[in-house]
Amino acid sequence: MFSVMKLVKHGLIAAPLALALAGGLHAETVARYGISMADIPLTTGQPDRGAGAYQFTGHTIYDPLIAWEANIGTRPGKLVPGLATEWKVDAKDTKVWRFTLRKGVKFHDGSEFAADAVVWNLDKVLNDKSPQFDAKQSAQVRPRIPSIASYKKLDDHTVEITTKDTDALFPYQLPWFLIGSPAQWEKLGRDWAKVAMQPSGTGPFKLDKLVPRERADLVKNTAYWDKTRLAKTDRIVLIPIPDAVTRANALLNGQVDIIETPPPDVLPQLKASGFKLVQNVTPHVWPYHFSTQPGSPWTDVRVRKAVNLAIDRDAIVKLLGGQAVAAKGQLDPTSPWFGKPAFDIKYDLPAARALMAQAGFTKANPLKAKIIIAQGGTGQMLSLPMNEYIQQSLAEIDIQVEFEVVELENLYLHWRSGAKADMNAGKGISAINLGYVTADPFYALTRFAYGRYIAPNGVNWGGYDNPKVNDAIDKIRASFDTKVQDKLLAYVHEQMVDDALMLWVVHDTNPHAMSPKVKQFVQAQHWFQDLTTIGM
Amino acid sequence: MLLYLLKRLLYTLPIALGVTLVSFTLVYLAPGDPLNAIAPADAPADVIEALKVAYGLDRPMPVRYGLWLARAMHGDLGASIATGRSVASEVMGAVSNTLVLASVAAAVGVFIGCVLGALAGYNAGSWLDRLASALSVVGVSIPHYWLGLVLTIVFSVKLGWLPAMGAGPGGSGEWLWDAEHLRYLLLPAATLSVIPMGIITRTVRALVAETVNQEFVVALRARGLGRVAVFRHVARNALPTVLAVTGLQVGYLMGGSILVETVFAWPGTGFLLNTAIFQRDIPLLQGTILVLCLFFVALNLLVDIVQPLVDPRMGRG
Numbered sequence: 001m002f003s004v005m006k007l008v009k010h011g012l013i014a015a016p017l018a019l020a021l022a023g024g025l026h027a028e029t030v031a032r033y034g035i036s037m038a039d040i041p042l043t044t045g046q047p048d049r050g051a052g053a054y055q056f057t058g059h060t061i062y063d064p065l066i067a068w069e070a071n072i073g074t075r076p077g078k079l080v081p082g083l084a085t086e087w088k089v090d091a092k093d094t095k096v097w098r099f100t101l102r103k104g105v106k107f108h109d110g111s112e113f114a115a116d117a118v119v120w121n122l123d124k125v126l127n128d129k130s131p132q133f134d135a136k137q138s139a140q141v142r143p144r145i146p147s148i149a150s151y152k153k154l155d156d157h158t159v160e161i162t163t164k165d166t167d168a169l170f171p172y173q174l175p176w177f178l179i180g181s182p183a184q185w186e187k188l189g190r191d192w193a194k195v196a197m198q199p200s201g202t203g204p205f206k207l208d209k210l211v212p213r214e215r216a217d218l219v220k221n222t223a224y225w226d227k228t229r230l231a232k233t234d235r236i237v238l239i240p241i242p243d244a245v246t247r248a249n250a251l252l253n254g255q256v257d258i259i260e261t262p263p264p265d266v267l268p269q270l271k272a273s274g275f276k277l278v279q280n281v282t283p284h285v286w287p288y289h290f291s292t293q294p295g296s297p298w299t300d301v302r303v304r305k306a307v308n309l310a311i312d313r314d315a316i317v318k319l320l321g322g323q324a325v326a327a328k329g330q331l332d333p334t335s336p337w338f339g340k341p342a343f344d345i346k347y348d349l350p351a352a353r354a355l356m357a358q359a360g361f362t363k364a365n366p367l368k369a370k371i372i373i374a375q376g377g378t379g380q381m382l383s384l385p386m387n388e389y390i391q392q393s394l395a396e397i398d399i400q401v402e403f404e405v406v407e408l409e410n411l412y413l414h415w416r417s418g419a420k421a422d423m424n425a426g427k428g429i430s431a432i433n434l435g436y437v438t439a440d441p442f443y444a445l446t447r448f449a450y451g452r453y454i455a456p457n458g459v460n461w462g463g464y465d466n467p468k469v470n471d472a473i474d475k476i477r478a479s480f481d482t483k484v485q486d487k488l489l490a491y492v493h494e495q496m497v498d499d500a501l502m503l504w505v506v507h508d509t510n511p512h513a514m515s516p517k518v519k520q521f522v523q524a525q526h527w528f529q530d531l532t533t534i535g536m
Numbered sequence: 537m538l539l540y541l542l543k544r545l546l547y548t549l550p551i552a553l554g555v556t557l558v559s560f561t562l563v564y565l566a567p568g569d570p571l572n573a574i575a576p577a578d579a580p581a582d583v584i585e586a587l588k589v590a591y592g593l594d595r596p597m598p599v600r601y602g603l604w605l606a607r608a609m610h611g612d613l614g615a616s617i618a619t620g621r622s623v624a625s626e627v628m629g630a631v632s633n634t635l636v637l638a639s640v641a642a643a644v645g646v647f648i649g650c651v652l653g654a655l656a657g658y659n660a661g662s663w664l665d666r667l668a669s670a671l672s673v674v675g676v677s678i679p680h681y682w683l684g685l686v687l688t689i690v691f692s693v694k695l696g697w698l699p700a701m702g703a704g705p706g707g708s709g710e711w712l713w714d715a716e717h718l719r720y721l722l723l724p725a726a727t728l729s730v731i732p733m734g735i736i737t738r739t740v741r742a743l744v745a746e747t748v749n750q751e752f753v754v755a756l757r758a759r760g761l762g763r764v765a766v767f768r769h770v771a772r773n774a775l776p777t778v779l780a781v782t783g784l785q786v787g788y789l790m791g792g793s794i795l796v797e798t799v800f801a802w803p804g805t806g807f808l809l810n811t812a813i814f815q816r817d818i819p820l821l822q823g824t825i826l827v828l829c830l831f832f833v834a835l836n837l838l839v840d841i842v843q844p845l846v847d848p849r850m851g852r853g
Contacts, residue, residue, distance in 0.1 A: 249700040
């Protein structure tokens with residue numbers, strides 16, 4: 001009896017009363033966001049868990065010197081001023097960049113943002129002798145800012161960064177580098193574990209509560225310096241739900257208001273129940289990256305072109321519930337760097353067969369290839385069904401594909417090592433299937449096409465080394481005129497497509513499903529999303 | 537009895553040491569790189585090398601094991617490579633969440649299993665026996681993952697009665713044993729209870745069916761003892777084996793179910809292991825496996841101690 005009374009007291013009276021009081025007194029708008037990660041990404045300044053994590057604990061709590069315009073969905077974003085209002089390269093020494101810092105900006109803890117904070121944050125990730133050096137944050141961001149050689153404060157509002165070589169694309173590296181508060185680190189006893197629970201940046205949200213693997217509450221920073229980007233929702237609760245079906249169930253059940261990556265099977269039910277589905281062009285591609293090393297079956301461009309013509313991409317898009325777009329190259333045709341490739345990637349089985357015949361392959365003499373793939377994981381979409389579909393499609397043009405299936409973490413090892421490595425070439429592996437982020441010129445093009453980045457010096461996995469492309473990339477790195485850069489980048493992309501460097505299959509569209517309670521959300525054409533645009 | 541206890545305690549020492557060795561080395565056998573937990577996939581070789589040194593992964597494995605064991609014996613399981621948080625606090629938080637889930641699932645599974653098994657054993661060959669046996673086979677065979685999803689679709693999505701995931705409205709840190717929180721527990725606990733229920737039903741059924749046909753039970757009945765009194769004797773004879781099976785089942789439940797905890801986003805040991813495995817977070821993986829194995833060893837020790845108390849024949853060696 002006692003327990004029944006207690007339940008009645010707690011469940012039927014106390015909870016509604018508390019909710020009513022809370023609702024009446026604060027009238028706080030809350031968006032509960034089911035994210036696909038198994039844990040909340042690092043909150044200390046440089047998020048882990050890849051590019052997709054920056055939207056959650058990166059660009060919410062912190063700001064970079066140069067930001068990416070992520071609050072627009074109708075066109076690709078561009079670099080915009082962040083904590084630096086202006087950046088210029090030195091006319092005499094093109095390796096030297098000067099950044100004019102924004103005045104009057106304060107960290108969440110109330111301390112002032114100035115040049116010392118920028119140098120302190122650069123030391124945090126690049127100088128392992130500095131007391132604030134954090135190996136975890138460093139590991140996340142060092143590969144993303146590879147050009148920086150040195151840096152110094154010129155005055156309270158000017159910082160100078162010197163790059164290793166002339167690199168006109170250097171500003172694209174800076175949206176990855178986020179600025180945290182040195183004062184907060186000192187206040188918390190120089191303990192990064194404590195900073196993770198009480199971080200302090202200059203961003204549009206403050207972290208109010210963090211329960212590892214369960215939730216992170218971000219509350220609106222009403223004093224945010226960019227009044228055009230004030231959060232439209234008072235509180236965003238990030239809830240890690242790694243299982244896609246569970247995420248969809250939580251949305252259908254009303255436990256969350258918005259989810260990432262709903263499973264294709266559930267889309268009809270979501271739509272029928274009045275939930276909104278939002279997706280957009282996203283810098284991602286799902287390819288087979290070929291080895292062009294001697295001995296690889298993919299050295300003949302006719303074969304590489306044939307496989308690009310043998311895939312019915314619309315069928316794969318259908319398999320994915322419409323949550324993808326057919327690829328015409330490394331980039332989506334709406335990209336300013338797409339160019340005008342001569343090779344038109346489409347589904348044309350007779351043309352594919354003709355190319356295979358020209359290359360000397362027939363039913364009696366099929367081409368045999370071993371391809372390493374992951375069983376699933378971030379960016380891999382529906383890995384196994386998609387790969388099996390491609391395997392069947394390629395069989396139609398006399399290519400016998402054998403898969404080596406590994407976990408994604410293991411696939412990364414094979415990727416970093418390059419096609420020539422013993423773990424790949426030695427085992428007969430001649431192509432790798434790994435979803436690629438293609439967010440900026442480096443990520444989309446140069447890291448795969450530049451001869452200097454042939455693995456293990458970079459992730460030019462297959463060893464592509466085209467002198468014309470290398471020359472164009474050298475010019476891009478030395479050119480500070482954006483129009484010239486764009487033209488040369490388009491040329492690089494044209495060459496990549498005409499050389500059929502990869503089998504490009506689809507681009508992810510980063511789908512989100514949301515309840516009708518979510519009135520506003522702008523999905524940028526990027527992995528960086530702006531959570532300030534969520535309005536309830 | 538004292539000698540029996542001492543022997544059992546001594547047996548646990550080499551087992552515990554073996555557990556530390558296996559939990560340390562096993563994770564290195566899996567393909568993949570622990571530095572994937574912290575370094576982006578395209579991290580250059582110099583970053584990877586610097587990280588190896590920073591995390592001591594450049595040292596030979598016996599040295600690493602020795603250092604890890606020395607720290608572990610002092611209760612320090614190190615820090616997670618991925619998050620930097622203390623492994624001990626991560627594991628203990630997850631263990632307490634799994635304890636909540638497992639205790640309810642075990643109570644439900646053991647209770648229903650004992651009742652069904654006893655009914656089936658007492659009425660061997662009847663329709664009740666066939667029904668109980670069928671339920672136990674279903675319980676043992678049904679895939680957890682599938683059952684969890686079906687229960688969620690029915691009770692959360694279609695009927696809207698229960699939450700689909702999570703460990704309470706404010707997270708597990710604010711867990712209370714009240715109606716609001718128990719709503720979050722019902723579906724995962726029901727899903728998790730099905731296997732122990734099935735196994736215990738089968739065990740109890742077999743034991744009871746065998747015991748009721750023994751001569752001493754015939755003698756008890758001949759002396760005019762009622763059904764309840766006879767059942768007490770039958771139950772006492774079945775209890776040691778039921779205890780041993782229950783101990784194993786509770787041990788399995790404490791290990792958490794990776795599938796059930798992932799389906800319900802329940803932040804227990806299974807969910808933690810899932811995260812650690814996919815991130816190759818070796819310190820977290822080693823710490824979690826170690827604590828769970830020691831839990832298992834302790835639970836079996838407890839069963840070994842309790843068994844002679846309910847069946848004095850066992851203590852006599």
